[in-house]
Amino acid sequence: MDSSFLNMEFLIDTFFVALSGVPVALLVTVVAMAIALPVGFFLALTRINEIPVLNWFTKIYVSFVRGTPIIIQIFVLYSVIPLILSGIFEKYHIDYPVYDINPLWYAFIIFSFNTAAILVEVFRSALKTVSQGQLEAAYSVGLTSSQAYRRIIIPQMLVTALPNLCTATINLIKATSLGYAISLQEITLKAKVAANVGYNYLEAYIDIFIVYMILCMTVEYLFKLFEKRLSRYKYTTA
Amino acid sequence: MLEIKNIHKSFGKNEILKGVDLKIDKGDVVVILGPSGSGKTTLLRCINFLERADQGSASFGEVTVDLKTASKKEVLAIRKKTAFVFQNYSLFNNKTALENVAEGLIIGRKVLKHDAYEISKKALDKVGLSEKYDSYPIQLSGGQQQRVGIARAVALNPDIILFDEPTSALDPELVGEVLQVMKEIAKEGTTMLVVTHEMGFAKDVANKVIFMDGGNIVEEGTPHEIFITPKEDRTRRFLRRVLPGEYDFEI
Numbered sequence A: 001m002d003s004s005f006l007n008m009e010f011l012i013d014t015f016f017v018a019l020s021g022v023p024v025a026l027l028v029t030v031v032a033m034a035i036a037l038p039v040g041f042f043l044a045l046t047r048i049n050e051i052p053v054l055n056w057f058t059k060i061y062v063s064f065v066r067g068t069p070i071i072i073q074i075f076v077l078y079s080v081i082p083l084i085l086s087g088i089f090e091k092y093h094i095d096y097p098v099y100d101i102n103p104l105w106y107a108f109i110i111f112s113f114n115t116a117a118i119l120v121e122v123f124r125s126a127l128k129t130v131s132q133g134q135l136e137a138a139y140s141v142g143l144t145s146s147q148a149y150r151r152i153i154i155p156q157m158l159v160t161a162l163p164n165l166c167t168a169t170i171n172l173i174k175a176t177s178l179g180y181a182i183s184l185q186e187i188t189l190k191a192k193v194a195a196n197v198g199y200n201y202l203e204a205y206i207d208i209f210i211v212y213m214i215l216c217m218t219v220e221y222l223f224k225l226f227e228k229r230l231s232r233y234k235y236t237t238a
Numbered sequence B: 001m002l003e004i005k006n007i008h009k010s011f012g013k014n015e016i017l018k019g020v021d022l023k024i025d026k027g028d029v030v031v032i033l034g035p036s037g038s039g040k041t042t043l044l045r046c047i048n049f050l051e052r053a054d055q056g057s058a059s060f061g062e063v064t065v066d067l068k069t070a071s072k073k074e075v076l077a078i079r080k081k082t083a084f085v086f087q088n089y090s091l092f093n094n095k096t097a098l099e100n101v102a103e104g105l106i107i108g109r110k111v112l113k114h115d116a117y118e119i120s121k122k123a124l125d126k127v128g129l130s131e132k133y134d135s136y137p138i139q140l141s142g143g144q145q146q147r148v149g150i151a152r153a154v155a156l157n158p159d160i161i162l163f164d165e166p167t168s169a170l171d172p173e174l175v176g177e178v179l180q181v182m183k184e185i186a187k188e189g190t191t192m193l194v195v196t197h198e199m200g201f202a203k204d205v206a207n208k209v210i211f212m213d214g215g216n217i218v219e220e221g222t223p224h225e226i227f228i229t230p231k232e233d234r235t236r237r238f239l240r241r242v243l244p245g246e247y248d249f250e251i
C-alpha cells in the first residue's frame, strides 16, 4: 500500500478526466453568453429609455436573479421547465419524453437566464458613461438610431463594460460547476465520479481546482487583450 | 430658404416656446440673443428634431414638414439639410478628428470613403487643424474640439448650420479662435443660425439679430436696429445687463 499523502497516479489520471469536462463547461458558457449578451443589452435599453411595461418587468427579473442563489434558480427552473414543456407537448400531441431531455439544454436555459440579468446591470451602468450628447451628435449628422448605436455608442460602452463582462464570464464558468445538480457532464461532476471509486476526493478536488484556475486565467488574459485593442482611443498620447 | 412657423413646445406644464416664427434666407447669419431659460436651445433642438415640438412646421425650400408629426424618413431628410454645433462639442470620442468629420458623410450621406476623407481633410484644413487629422478628442483642447465640431458641420455642406452657444464652454483665451473660424465660414456665404452671448460676433457678423424672451421673439432686426435703436423695453433691459456701461437708454 502506498503510504504517501496523495495518490499521484490518480491525481494525474483524474486531471485528464476533469479536463474532458472542459468542452461542456465552455459550451454552456459560450451559448449562455451568446444569448445573454443581446438579451441583456436589449433589456438594459428598456431600463435606460424607461420603456413602459418592459422596464418594470426587467427590474423585477433582475432583482429576482440577483436576490436568489444560483443553485435555487437551477432547482426551480429544472422542475418548472419540464412541467411547462409537458403541458405544451400534450397540447400539440408531441410524443417526446420530457424527462429524457439532455441536461445540456437545461443548462443553456438556466445559465442564459441568470447571466442575462447580470448583464442588464453591467450594460446599464456602461451605457450611462457614454454621453447622451454623442448620440444626439450622431443623429444630427444623419445617422439612424441603429447606426448611432453600432458605430458610436456600443464601441465606447463596451470598453467600460469589458472588465465587468470579464467578471461575469468567469463567474459563469465557475457557476457551471453547479451543473452537477442536474447531472451535467462537466468538470466537477466528472472528477467527482472518478473519485467515488476509491474515495480519492482530495486529489479530485485539486484537479478540479487547477482546471478551473487555468480556464479562468486564460479567459481573463483574453479579455485583457481585447480591452487593450478596444480602448486605444482612450490611452493614446498626443 | 428656411421658414419656421408657429413652434410650440412644453415640458410638462412649462410652456417653453409659445409660437415662434422664423425666416432665414440663403447666406443669412442670424444671431439669437436672450436670457437664460428663454427657449433658445429648445428652438434649435426642435428644428433639428432632437426635441419633438408640440406644434409647428418647417419649410426648407419646397419641402415642408410638420414638426410634431414628421415621420422617421422626414426627420432624416431634414437632418440631412441641417448640421448642429453643440455647446459641449459632443465629438465622437472613439473616433479621430478626421473620422469625426467623415462619419456623417460616409454613413449618413453614403459618400464614398475616399471622397469623404478628402472633403473632411479640406474641412479640417479650413478650421486650422491640418496637423490634427489623427488626434482623438481627448488629445485636443476645447477650442480645437469645437473647431472639429464646426468642421464636422461644414463638411456636410448643409443648407444651414445651427450653433448652440458654441463658445460658452470654452476657456476665455480659446473663444477667439472659434469665433474667428465662424466668421470665416460666414464670409463664405454659409447660412447660420447662432445662439450666442458673444455680442461682438452679433454686431460684426450677423445680418439679423433676434431677441427672445419667455418663449417668444420679442424683437428682431439688423444689428444696428437691435443694438443701437431697440424698440422694446425688454430688449433694452437685457442689453444693459449684458453690456453694462455701453447702454444708457431711457426707460
Ligand SMILES: Nc1ncnc2c1ncn2[C@@H]1O[C@H](COP(=O)(O)OP(=O)(O)OP(=O)(O)O)[C@@H](O)[C@H]1O
Binding pocket: B011, B016, B034, B035, B036, B037, B038, B039, B040, B041, B042, B043
Ligand atoms: N428636457 C427638458 N425637460 C424639462 N425641461 C427642460 C428640458 N429642456 C429644457 N427645459 C427647460 O426649458 C427652459 C428653456 O430651456 P432652454 O435650454 O431652451 O433655454 P436657453 O434659452 O437655451 O437658456 P440658456 O441661455 O441657459 O442656454 C428651461 O427652463 C429649462 O429648464
Ligand SMILES: [Mg+2]
Binding pocket: B040, B041, B042, B164, B165
Ligand atoms: Mg441654451
